[in-house]
Amino acid sequence: MDIIQSIKEDILNNHLPRGIPLRQAYLSTRYGVSRIPIRDALQALKSEGWLVLHGKAGVMIPDLNWQEAEDLYLMRAELECLLFEMAFECIHDKDVAKARLFLLELDQEYVSLVSRGELNWCFHSALYMPANRPTLLRVVEGLNKQAVRYLGFQFGPLGYQAKSQDQHEQLIALIEARDKNAALILLRQHIEKAGVLLTGYLKKLASG
Amino acid sequence: MDIIQSIKEDILNNHLPRGIPLRQAYLSTRYGVSRIPIRDALQALKSEGWLVLHGKAGVMIPDLNWQEAEDLYLMRAELECLLFEMAFECIHDKDVAKARLFLLELDQEYVSLVSRGELNWCFHSALYMPANRPTLLRVVEGLNKQAVRYLGFQFGPLGYQAKSQDQHEQLIALIEARDKNAALILLRQHIEKAGVLLTGYLKKLASG
DNA sequence: ATATCCATTTTTGTATACATTTTTAACTAA
DNA sequence: TTAGTTAAAAATGTATACAAAAATGGATAT
Secondary structure: OOHHHHHHHHHHOOOOOOOOOEOHHHHHHHHOOOHHHHHHHHHHHHHOOOOEEOOOOOEEOOOOOHHHHHHHHHHHHHHHHHHHHHHHOOOOHHHHHHHHHHHHHHHOOOOOHHHHHHHHHHHHHHHHHHHOOHHHHHHHHHHHHHHHHHHHHHHOOOOOHHHHHHHHHHHHHHHHOOOHHHHHHHHHHHHHHHHHHHHHHHHHHHHO | OOHHHHHHHHHHOOOOOOOOOEOHHHHHHHHOOOHHHHHHHHHHHHHOOOOEEOOOOOEEOOOOOHHHHHHHHHHHHHHHHHHHHHHHOOOOHHHHHHHHHHHHHHOOOOOOHHHHHHHHHHHHHHHHHHHOOHHHHHHHHHHHHHHHHHHHHHHOOOOOHHHHHHHHHHHHHHHHOOOHHHHHHHHHHHHHHHHHHHHHHHHHHHHO
16 A cells, blocks of 8 residues: 555554654654655645644644534535536436446445545546536545545544435435436535534534 | 745746656756755645646646636635635734735735735735634635636736736725625625636637 | 753755666567 | 557656754753
């Protein structure tokens, strides 16, 4: 597995210390490579929001907080609905078929959290791609990748997996029924509901 | 000046070849450093949209196109208006004062294109910061940084600078008058108008 | 007791050298 | 001619070594 992926997994599974600077030398020995590829990975992870600067030198794993979750899901709802609306008339059978494949993979038992996040994005983006708006899609992809950091809660304490899959199935059904309005409403709810649930849980964690 | 900044200037001023892969060795000699800091810079520029992958290895300067411009300004309009509305009630005199300072710097004659882009963002973000939504702000910052790549057109053939500054002044005035609705409408028009103008120009360039 | 400064140590940043991958182009066969 | 194949080249990826910068900790002065 590639180093970026490994670090992401380790962050999600709390195998790396939070709040204190991650030392390049430590990561270098941990993953068995020199500091150069580690530096490359750190920079990529920084630009994806998985790491933030710690003082003038060094990076650390940022705390997860409800404010960030709220913003990410707010933006996802706005931009993904926009994109989905643009795509809707252009979604053909082969797009739906592709989306179904990812749904099937998501149903497998043993898929890592990071892979789950990626598969979820693959499903959604299969429905957005027909819009043919690469820039909008790229930004939305960035939001989804950032949201992956919060996936540990969704699939852990919140147990949102089954419900989420149900909504995915329903969305496919509405697309095949060519019911644009219903599909749009469902998509918005799908995203907003996940956001509200996650945000609420994080608020409770923070207060108590 | 730092290497990332230098490369951005050179891209904006067409001092680097477009469409063909930028070789690390070439950049290394051009900027008088080894390939390591060049690689760091390239990765940062990739994540900001200034460069894209070329095949399996190498990066290149992407062509500017009206579709990307349209998407960037569409997202800017949506998200910045959202952010501005959240901020409005919390914007105090000191925030307005800060914004004014950046406006003054923008009026200077000799400011590089990249610096102009940064100053424009400083002005806008000074008005968004009171919303206290760091994640939303960070994403919007990314959109603005990507839009900087199109600044050569705005300040060159389109001559949009003076009009843009006028609108900035008006926006400040409306904030001081505490006229939220008018300010929101103006901000949306400020962004959408710039987008429409730029997009239209790029379309003409592409067709003729 | 606390703040400030300086030397030490640690950590990051960069250059050079080497390994691996990718591209290029020449060559062969259909 | 053209497609496919392979060997040479050029480019990227990585390791090691060194330089510069930042953090640490202790001594001194207030």
